[in-house]
Amino acid sequence: MRFCGVLLVTLVTLSFATTMQAQAPAREPVGDLAQVMRSILFPNSNILFDTQQRDPDAPPAEAGTGTVSATFASIYTGWPLVETAAIALAESAQLIAMEGRLCQNGKPVPLGDAAFMQYTRDLVDVGRRAYEVAKTRNLEAMSEMTNEVAGACENCHAEYRRYPDENRCTAP
Numbered sequence: 001m002r003f004c005g006v007l008l009v010t011l012v013t014l015s016f017a018t019t020m021q022a023q024a025p026a027r028e029p030v031g032d033l034a035q036v037m038r039s040i041l042f043p044n045s046n047i048l049f050d051t052q053q054r055d056p057d058a059p060p061a062e063a064g065t066g067t068v069s070a071t072f073a074s075i076y077t078g079w080p081l082v083e084t085a086a087i088a089l090a091e092s093a094q095l096i097a098m099e100g101r102l103c104q105n106g107k108p109v110p111l112g113d114a115a116f117m118q119y120t121r122d123l124v125d126v127g128r129r130a131y132e133v134a135k136t137r138n139l140e141a142m143s144e145m146t147n148e149v150a151g152a153c154e155n156c157h158a159e160y161r162r163y164p165d166e167n168r169c170t171a172p
């Protein structure tokens with residue numbers, strides 16, 4: 001019944017929020033860049049890479065039980081899941097480029113670096129195009145598209161994720 005509790009709290013909070021003045025959340029980072037990569041880019045790009053081996057039209061796996069994630073794992077599936085994963089990658093560029101974001105080693109994300117910023121724009125571009133391809137439901141084209149997605153990750157990593165030390169996040 002924990003889920004019902006969460007839902008109730010959410011509903012109460014929502015109705016309370018509508019009575020207050022509208023205020024956007026503060027635009028400040030919570031995690032470091034590696035954490036954004038692990039939580040948003042990694043799982044969403046894997047959903048796209050899955051299309052190399054598994055047709056999103058194939059019947060979804062049996063819903064698991066036990067945890068909330070397992071129970072609801074089969075709600076968003078198939079091509080719509082692929083579409084939203086592509087959107088997540090495109091949108092994640094804003095999070096990567098958020099003012100004040102630090103890398104894991106404490107250095108600021110190199111937002112003043114033209115090449116780095118180009119790679120963030122390339123990520124928007126590849127995410128948008130992957131979204132367009134996902135909408136066509138063409139498995140072969142999607143599988144091809146994942147190579148470009150991997151390329152957009154790799155291009156930036158080759159220059160900025162090269163060393164797992166204090167030089168990381170610095171142009172070579």
Ligand code: HEC
Nearest residue numbers: 033034037041042045103104119120123152153156160161
């Ligand atoms: C604009 C540059 C850029 C792009 C594009 C980019 N990354 Fe990264 N990524 C980085 C940097 C820099 C780090 C190191 C972050 C740190 O040390 O805080 C990193 C780290 C990571 C990590 C964490 C590695 C670890 O230490 O555990 C993962 C996972 C990752 N990236 C996945 C991806 C994927 C998947 C994509 C493409 C969908 C992607 N990244 C695109 C720059 C980028």
